Amino acid sequence: MKIFDGFNELLFPEEGICLFCGSEGEDIKNYICNYCRDNMEYLNREVDLGSPYLGKAVYSLFYNEFIREKIYLYKYENYGYLYKPLGEILIKTIYEKNLTENIDIITYVPIHRRRKAIRGYNQSELIAKYVSKSLDIPLSREKLIRVKNTKPQNKLNRYDRIKNIEGVFKIVDSIEFENKEILIIDDITTTGATIKECAKVLLEEGHAKKVDALAITSGMKL
Template sequence: MLQTLNSLLFPTKHICLFCKEKNGSIKGYICKECYENLEVLNREVKIDSIYINRIYYSLSYNRFIREMMKNYKYNGKNYLYKPFGEIMLKTIENKKIAEDIDIIIYVPTHKRKEALRGYNQAELLAVYISKNLEKPLLRQNLIKTKWTKEQSHSNKIDRIINLKGSFQIKDPSEIEGKRILLVDDIITTGVTMDECSRVLINNGAKEVIGIALTSSKNN
């Protein structure tokens, strides 16, 4: 009943959440015209790491997706996690990732930054993926304890220094021996995922696979 009521009050099933077009042929919250602006890659990104097994991303970081990501992260359009989540699920299916994971964790933000924004964009994606894959989502265990400056314009060395010691595990027993899918919205250098994976592996995780919507990293 609640689902039916929500669909009547918030009828998003047949609305493109990128452009707000409405028609019955829309799938995955994306209309045909907007989908044509996406460059689907389903690509593995290479980083020099002994902690993370592999990382995949879904889309090219083109002009269209840059604008949508800006809206998602900075302009309060948090509902975009739905089409983004659908796109990432296609990558997970394409690369057969689901069969290799036990639990899902997202890259955390500092609680002060999350309070200012109102949400963690990686968490929203992880919740959507977890629900659709029917895989457990582990929340508030991998945490970010150190406030760091915005990383978007930092080089790799600065990012490594900036993030060192930023993440902690609250309860290692919840990840011990687990194969983890680590979710983020964008990969730039891979340093953030690598540092999170280092903490996860050093606290008993068996394996970490990364997934992101897009990447600005030059492979």
């Protein structure tokens, strides 16, 4: 598994350094300094996405310029190591919302293998891996896959997003999910169309028992 292809791990010791802004100091906890922490607003909000396939859908932070920029750098500018502070944000929400109760497996929204080859990593997979390791809950990798390389959802309107995402995901090994309670991780949700489609496939093809979803933030207008 060459998960770190595409970006370099940090070449300096990470303890005592804020991975968001690079500052050093005593106040750094979970790779985030007080200044950056003050720029994040925790909502830990549960949203109703109107899907019969989805259990809880929760996101951690209010969508502001600070977190928008960090996620952008993480996804598109090769700041791959940001999976650590971003993972810590999710872990905080998981504890506060009691999301680990009964969770058997953690998984993530897959990207198409062609996009992964270009980017070098799947941003949600890295975060899910970090969360899985920290919480000691098994990670399911490459069993829920994306079979179509779609247009980015953020370029589309609500109707086209739903159309764009239909038939995009597939289960390659249903035994992995059968009768399991699954937590699926995404970086940012907007209409929730992607996460709803994943939940549908996990239940219908994967015969999962329950699917909860967790994202860092939501661009949704509420």
